[in-house]
Amino acid sequence: MAEKLRIAILGCGAITKSRHFPAVLAYPDVQLSALVDIDIKRAAALAQASNVQCRVTADYRSVLGEVDAIINALPNHLHAPIIIDALNAGVHVLCEKPLATTSVDARACCELAAQKNLVLAVGMNRRFQPGTLILRSVLEEGLLGTLQGYDCQYGGSYDWETTSGFYFSKTKAGGGVLIDYGVHLLDTLVDWFGPVVSVDYQDDDWGGGIEANAVLDLHHRGKYGDIHGLMRLSRTHELPNRLLVHGSDCWSESPASDTDVVLIHRRLAGQDVIMTLRRPQPNLGFRSNSFYKQLENFVRSIRGVEPPLVDGWQALSIIELIEQCYAHRRRIPEPWSEPVDARTGVSS
Amino acid sequence: LNWLEKRIFVTGATGFIGGRVCERLVQAGAKDVRALVHTVQHASRIARLPIQLVPGSLLDRTSVREAMGAAKIVIHCGLAPARGILSTTENTLKAAAEAGVERFVHMSTAAVHGLTPAPGSETEEATLPRTGDHYCDNKGRAERLVNSFQRRGVPTVILRPSIVYGPFSAWSVRLVRELRDGKVTLIDNGNGACNTGYVDNLVDAVFLAVENDRAVGETFYITDGERVTWGDFIRAHVPMLENAPPLHKISKAEVVDYYRRKPGLIRGSIQQSGQLLRSRELRLLLRRIPAMERVQTALWAWMQSQPEERRERIRARFSSPDNPAAETNGNFFMPEEVTVATQTGTVFFSIDKAKRVLGYQPRIPFSRGIQLVEQWLRFANHL
Numbered sequence: 001m002a003e004k005l006r007i008a009i010l011g012c013g014a015i016t017k018s019r020h021f022p023a024v025l026a027y028p029d030v031q032l033s034a035l036v037d038i039d040i041k042r043a044a045a046l047a048q049a050s051n052v053q054c055r056v057t058a059d060y061r062s063v064l065g066e067v068d069a070i071i072n073a074l075p076n077h078l079h080a081p082i083i084i085d086a087l088n089a090g091v092h093v094l095c096e097k098p099l100a101t102t103s104v105d106a107r108a109c110c111e112l113a114a115q116k117n118l119v120l121a122v123g124m125n126r127r128f129q130p131g132t133l134i135l136r137s138v139l140e141e142g143l144l145g146t147l148q149g150y151d152c153q154y155g156g157s158y159d160w161e162t163t164s165g166f167y168f169s170k171t172k173a174g175g176g177v178l179i180d181y182g183v184h185l186l187d188t189l190v191d192w193f194g195p196v197v198s199v200d201y202q203d204d205d206w207g208g209g210i211e212a213n214a215v216l217d218l219h220h221r222g223k224y225g226d227i228h229g230l231m232r233l234s235r236t237h238e239l240p241n242r243l244l245v246h247g248s249d250c251w252s253e254s255p256a257s258d259t260d261v262v263l264i265h266r267r268l269a270g271q272d273v274i275m276t277l278r279r280p281q282p283n284l285g286f287r288s289n290s291f292y293k294q295l296e297n298f299v300r301s302i303r304g305v306e307p308p309l310v311d312g313w314q315a316l317s318i319i320e321l322i323e324q325c326y327a328h329r330r331r332i333p334e335p336w337s338e339p340v341d342a343r344t345g346v347s348s
Numbered sequence: 349l350n351w352l353e354k355r356i357f358v359t360g361a362t363g364f365i366g367g368r369v370c371e372r373l374v375q376a377g378a379k380d381v382r383a384l385v386h387t388v389q390h391a392s393r394i395a396r397l398p399i400q401l402v403p404g405s406l407l408d409r410t411s412v413r414e415a416m417g418a419a420k421i422v423i424h425c426g427l428a429p430a431r432g433i434l435s436t437t438e439n440t441l442k443a444a445a446e447a448g449v450e451r452f453v454h455m456s457t458a459a460v461h462g463l464t465p466a467p468g469s470e471t472e473e474a475t476l477p478r479t480g481d482h483y484c485d486n487k488g489r490a491e492r493l494v495n496s497f498q499r500r501g502v503p504t505v506i507l508r509p510s511i512v513y514g515p516f517s518a519w520s521v522r523l524v525r526e527l528r529d530g531k532v533t534l535i536d537n538g539n540g541a542c543n544t545g546y547v548d549n550l551v552d553a554v555f556l557a558v559e560n561d562r563a564v565g566e567t568f569y570i571t572d573g574e575r576v577t578w579g580d581f582i583r584a585h586v587p588m589l590e591n592a593p594p595l596h597k598i599s600k601a602e603v604v605d606y607y608r609r610k611p612g613l614i615r616g617s618i619q620q621s622g623q624l625l626r627s628r629e630l631r632l633l634l635r636r637i638p639a640m641e642r643v644q645t646a647l648w649a650w651m652q653s654q655p656e657e658r659r660e661r662i663r664a665r666f667s668s669p670d671n672p673a674a675e676t677n678g679n680f681f682m683p684e685e686v687t688v689a690t691q692t693g694t695v696f697f698s699i700d701k702a703k704r705v706l707g708y709q710p711r712i713p714f715s716r717g718i719q720l721v722e723q724w725l726r727f728a729n730h731l
């Protein structure tokens with residue numbers, strides 16, 4: 001292996017431009033060997049904008065023999081097939097979430113990575129956010145008392161600067177708000193509270209489309225015992241955008257607006273107070289960014305220093321859970337859309 | 349129904365009306381619906397449906413032609429700013445003519461008669477005036493364009509709704525927010541004609557316009573057919589909120605007088621913005637336009653620059669006796685000129701022709717429509 005890890009980024013869309021590309025440029029132990037995109041102009045523009053000397057190509061296969069690792073930031077349906085190609089070429093993979101659009105594909109990726117003894121890490125960048133790490137410690141230290149459950153609600157008008165628009169194609173995205181955004185939340189919740197032993201799932205897919213709203217009633221069983229949680233997700237309207245974890249002594253709030261902190265709400269001398277938990281750390285610019293931390297973990301895994309924080313197997317378990325949700329989905333009632341006259345679809 | 353088996357092309361599908369058209373088509377069993385999507389980020393609502401989302405722009409003729417494909421029915425709810433209203437309609441009509449469509453339903457607006465329609469405009473026979481408002485005049489020109497294509501053999505129908513409300517409507521979303529903030533002012537006691545049209549009633553009319561051959565070449569006002577005033581519309585939203593602050597009251601004469609004495613930037617900005625009024629997206633956008641912000645800022649700054657004594661007099665003048673605080677949360681609130689224009693009309697449009705020719709019957713009365721709106725507002729976390 002070369003002194004610096006040679007890396008290629010596949011897919012030069014929004015997430016690469018704003019996150020993976022800056023992370024690779026900032027991280028000292030990697031060298032960007034290639035930018036790959038089906039739209040070669042997009043790849044070239046990205047390289048040019050930052051004055052980066054690297055190969056620019058539309059053919060990912062041609063770079064697999066020249067790199068040690070790839071970041072797969074292609075549309076969801078291209079994750080699994082290209083992971084398989086990369087692993088077969090002896091290349092380590094950091095894949096954007098979700099690992100695959102089906103559990104069968106995700107499992108095939110995990111098994112191949114194990115067989116080839118290569119790193120397969122999955123881009124659940126939220127795990128690297130300071131607030132997520134603080135909350136993990138809050139739970140481990142028992143700061144909230146006996147855990148009673150959680151409530152998380154995330155929603156807003158969809159505003160991701162998608163380049164390819166694949167998010168609204170069922171075959172390309174694999175689903176809607178649950179697989180796109182819920183996958184992050186489920187990953188952290190399962191990490192903290194253990195596997196989901198039962199789930200009640202509702203969404204607003206009318207059949208053959210992709211859901212914009214999802215409501216989950218989850219039951220975990222893990223090291224904190226049985227934990228019950230509610231999750232609400234929306235791409236059509238604003239929700240409070242926070243996770244609350246309720247304990248017997250107090251409750252925590254993780255606001256989406258500030259992923260560096262955890263707020264602890266409690267009573268003190270008969271008064272409601274809020275304690276802000278934040279790591280005292282110097283501002284390291286992009287090096288504090290969760291995508292930088294994620295890349296660092298990936299590189300250190302390849303170097304054998306530490307395991308990937310989120311490996312393929314963990315991601316597989318979340319995809320299985322999402323599949324279970326979709327398989328047993330019920331429609332969110334939309335009484336304002338019903339009832340309907342069978343003849344014309346006219347409300348009566 | 350036969351037409352539901354055919355390919356149906358919907359423009360403006362990511363909008364409030366077009367989105368509901370798509371939903372209703374699916375509910376009615378349409379098998380081949382193509383929805384034009386300009387801004388993919390806005391497609392969340394219709395991406396839930398078993399329809400085909402086709403990327404494209406109404407401003408690009410080739411793109412419209414490709415997106416429309418071999419559609420037999422076109423429901424044109426799409427919009428663009430200012431003259432874009434004309435070019436988008438022309439592009440869609442040309443593509444429809446080439447495709448040999450069997451029906452082209454054009455979503456126009458009763459605002460072709462201006463934001464404050466003159467008495468005499470109650471029926472479709474009234475001649476369109478030049479209103480001086482970009483939106484209204486361009487929608488009027490678009491109607492003439494539609495009729496010219498009709499004469500060339502495209503079977504078109506023009507529908508003119510007025511205040512379309514329902515789930516996903518920005519009218520209600522904005523109203524409950526402003527009610528909560530105590531920023532709603534009844535102009536002339538809310539006596540102005542509102543001409544509500546529940547969105548499903550409008551979609552009924554769209555379907556009837558497709559089904560009924562007698563509709564071809566005709567223009568129809570489509571409302572709920574009830575004499576709902578702006579006061580009724582606004583007050584119907586008040587009980588949805590707990591402890592909504594009281595409504596302000598002001599007379600049209602006072603507002604007009606106020607703006608007459610504040611010409612220049614304010615008048616100009618508001619007139620230019622009038623065209624944006626009826627589009628949900630554009631209306632939301634309007635709030636981000638620097639000029640609009642400047643209007644409000646200018647009003648506020650002007651108010652602040654006045655001696656306290658004078659401010660008191662102004663406050664007293666703009667306040668009704670039962671509501672002495674026209675100044676709310678430190679923000680002086682004066683209805684925008686377009687709001688005044690929209691909410692002080694006296695004309696209730698007649699739906700007699702729609703009933704007679706289309707067989708239109710508004711099935712959802714206002715009282716029921718408001719209940720459905722409330723259910724959706726609660727679901728969507730607006731209440």
